[in-house]
Structure formats: C-alpha cells, structure tokens
Amino acid sequence: MKSYVIEKKRIGFLLEEFLKNFKVYGPTKPGFDSSFDEIKSMDDLNLDYKSTVIPPKKFFLPPREILFEFKTENKKFEIKEIINQEKFVLFGVHPCDVNAIIKLDRFFSDDIKDTYYHNRRKNSIIVALNCVHPDEYSFCKSMNAGPFLDKGYDILLTDIGRKYLIEIGSNKGKKIIKGIKIAEASYNDINKKEKKCISADKKIKKIIDPSWLPKLAEENLDYKIWIDLAERGGVNGCFSCLSCGSCSLVCPTCYCYDVYDKLDLSLKKGIRIRELDSCQLLEYGEAALDFNFRKERRDRIRHWMNCKFGAAAGGNNSSCVGCGRCILICPAKIDITKVAKSLWSKR
Structure with missing residues (x-):
C-alpha cells in the first residue's frame, strides 16, 4: 500500500477523523506517569512518550470484567452475556505492545476462541507509532518486536522530523486515510524513516540471544x-x-486469569467475573x-x-x-x- 506524510501540526486532523466515530485512547502525561487514557483532543495526546507503565493490553483483556449475569426463576435458569460493543482506537501504540497484542491474538484463538477478547479486537483500530527513542530497559530488538514495526497495525506513524510518515496496514486504515488530505511520501521521506530505524537500533543497549x-x-x-x-x-x-x-x-x-461467581443474598441470581491473576x-x-x-x-x-x-x-x-x-x-x-x-x- 502507498505511504503518506503529514506535518506534525496537522496530526490533529487524523485524530479528529477518529473522534467522529470512535472513542480514542492514547498515551498521556509525559514521564513515568504516562498511561493509555481517553483522548478528547490533541492537548491530551503525548506522542513523545518512551513507555507506559501499564500496557494497552487492558483494552482487550481488562483487569476485571463481568462475563455474564445469571438467575434462576420459576425453575428456569437464564444467562445473559455482557458483551462490550464499544468501537475504539488505540493511538500511538509502540511496536513492542503491538507485537504483544499479536501474541494475545494467538493465545485467545488456540483451541477455543475467546468471544470477549475477540469482540474487542474486532471493534478496535490500531494506530501504531514506531519507537524512535527506546528507553534504557528495552530489549525489543532481541525479541524481534521493535523498535520498528512491520505488521499488526491498521495505520503506522513514524516521526521523521517535522512530519510523520504514514503507512497503511489494513482496509480499516485505508478507509480512515481517505477522509483527510495528505500527500504521498517521497523517496526522501522513506529514506528518513530508514535512518531513524538505524538510529533507534543503536540506542538499545540490552541485547540477548533468545534463539536457544x-x-x-x-x-x-x-x-x-x-x-x-x-x-x-x-x-x-x-x-x-x-x-x-x-x-x-x-x-x-x-x-492468566481467575473466574469466579458472585451471588446476591437471595442466592437466585449473580454474575460471573473474570479477573487477571499472577x-x-x-x-x-x-x-x-x-x-x-x-x-x-x-x-x-x-x-x-x-x-x-x-x-x-x-x-x-x-x-x-x-x-x-x-x-x-x-x-x-x-x-x-x-x-x-x-x-x-x-x-
């Protein structure tokens, strides 16, 4: 698919296109307190972050969620599934976290497909952001999970100076990009991305050999x-x-998670809860x-x-x-x- 460029001062137009139809979550607050929270305007978004303490996994696999309600009445047992139908965008996800989501996709597809997880994935759009400034703890290069990305995204952004290079990874991304006026990327823009990739690789100091x-x-x-x-x-x-x-x-x-039931005092109705465990x-x-x-x-x-x-x-x-x-x-x-x-x- 074609690549495009957009000036940094115009990235808000891309965000506004998403806000028309989706809730948007992205990195907020600079420094150690950076976290993925709801974004309502460009003032909330921090694309210069190095990492977030809590990964964006929480939008697909919440720390605690109600799976279904159940009740027994007149000798009948009823179950009502609680399926989250929210459509949302994860904006500014680093390659390591995108690759983590790819792994979770596999974990929750093997043998039995997890309805709750996959419904959230189906309703999501991933706008990834190549990591040009990996932090001191990162060893993503050794795990083939960064600092640059080649799969798993709908739209991919790369900081190339005064502009962002935009690459399309899916039909979802292609449809969104059609709604904004942006120029096609030049050879020089692509070359800048390659140089950024080489520079980011050199910044990663933790190296291991995972092969064996x-x-x-x-x-x-x-x-x-x-x-x-x-x-x-x-x-x-x-x-x-x-x-x-x-x-x-x-x-x-x-x-890993635990599943348990919580009953009301009548013992005739309750909820089934899934909660992350360690x-x-x-x-x-x-x-x-x-x-x-x-x-x-x-x-x-x-x-x-x-x-x-x-x-x-x-x-x-x-x-x-x-x-x-x-x-x-x-x-x-x-x-x-x-x-x-x-x-x-x-x-």
Whole structure:
C-alpha cells in the first residue's frame, strides 16, 4: 500500500477523523506517569512518550470484567452475556505492545476462541507509532518486536522530523486515510524513516540471544539460579524475588486469569467475573485438600521466566516482547535479560 506524510501540526486532523466515530485512547502525561487514557483532543495526546507503565493490553483483556449475569426463576435458569460493543482506537501504540497484542491474538484463538477478547479486537483500530527513542530497559530488538514495526497495525506513524510518515496496514486504515488530505511520501521521506530505524537500533543497549532460550530453560529446571533468585539474595546485583506479582501486572502478554461467581443474598441470581491473576502469587497454585502445585517461590519465579522464554507448558514460543517493563517495575531489581544470559552460559 502507498505511504503518506503529514506535518506534525496537522496530526490533529487524523485524530479528529477518529473522534467522529470512535472513542480514542492514547498515551498521556509525559514521564513515568504516562498511561493509555481517553483522548478528547490533541492537548491530551503525548506522542513523545518512551513507555507506559501499564500496557494497552487492558483494552482487550481488562483487569476485571463481568462475563455474564445469571438467575434462576420459576425453575428456569437464564444467562445473559455482557458483551462490550464499544468501537475504539488505540493511538500511538509502540511496536513492542503491538507485537504483544499479536501474541494475545494467538493465545485467545488456540483451541477455543475467546468471544470477549475477540469482540474487542474486532471493534478496535490500531494506530501504531514506531519507537524512535527506546528507553534504557528495552530489549525489543532481541525479541524481534521493535523498535520498528512491520505488521499488526491498521495505520503506522513514524516521526521523521517535522512530519510523520504514514503507512497503511489494513482496509480499516485505508478507509480512515481517505477522509483527510495528505500527500504521498517521497523517496526522501522513506529514506528518513530508514535512518531513524538505524538510529533507534543503536540506542538499545540490552541485547540477548533468545534463539536457544526455550531449550535451555527447559533443560535447566533445577539450575541454582532459581534458588538464588528466590532465596539467596538474588543474582547480578538484584535482591530476592518478593513474589509480589508486579512483573505480571505490567507485562503486555501475561494473560492468566481467575473466574469466579458472585451471588446476591437471595442466592437466585449473580454474575460471573473474570479477573487477571499472577502465577507469582502463592494463592495462584492453591487446589483442594490444601495442596499447592507451585508452593515454593523458586518454582513460581522459574515458571514466570520460562513462560517468557517460551519453555512453559511444553511450548517453544517466547511470550516476551522485550518491552522492559518488568525490569523497570521490579522492587527487587531482577533483570530478565541477566537471567537469560546466565542460562545462555549453561549451553
């Protein structure tokens, strides 16, 4: 598809085109407090952000949602599904988060399609933003998830100086672009994007080789690093894992959840709730007869790391996109890239 350019001062026209028919969510507030919130005008939007603490995953997989209501009356049992029909745009999503959404698409499509997740995806438009200023925690390049994007978007923006280069990735994006007056991109504009890509690559300092990680992680389930991380003051300058679940909270691909029913006092009606959970929490592994299949902290940190490395549940696909949020947020200063390098030394 064709590429276009738009002056930065005119990006508001693109935003206004979306606001006519959709709710728009994008990065707000500069600095550490940046988050994806509702955007009502250009004054709310911050396209110079480096990262958000909470990923945009929350718009497809909310921390807590009601799946359906149920009631029993006159010996009949009724269920009413609660399906969110909101049409919305995610504006300014970085490549790591777009790739995380691609992984979630696969997770919620295998075997049984998750109606709630896919309904939100169907009603969404992704306006991605190539990451020209990756932060110090990022290792997206190693995970083939950034800092520039080549799939998973409807519209892709790249900051090329005084303009944004616009690339179309779907018919949804093509339809929107038809509504605004913009010029086709020149060879010089495309060349500027390539230079920005090279520059962004050089800014990423955390580098790992993920090619053998699934195999190495699976073969080293008893490696002493798991005990060190959990009980012996950590490794490489970090402290012992607290099993607080912060890494799961900020991870754009963690999708584990709990499902439970909440009844009213009559016991004749209630709601079924889905709530995000974390394999790092002790309660996660609790089962009947006071059994816990992942009681030890070393087992929980190992499982989370192996899931990111692609070795959990017999799989071989990494669920990590290298966004670096877990490194930023961890109170014990555990760095997943250092753990990966320690495993790599065992090859």
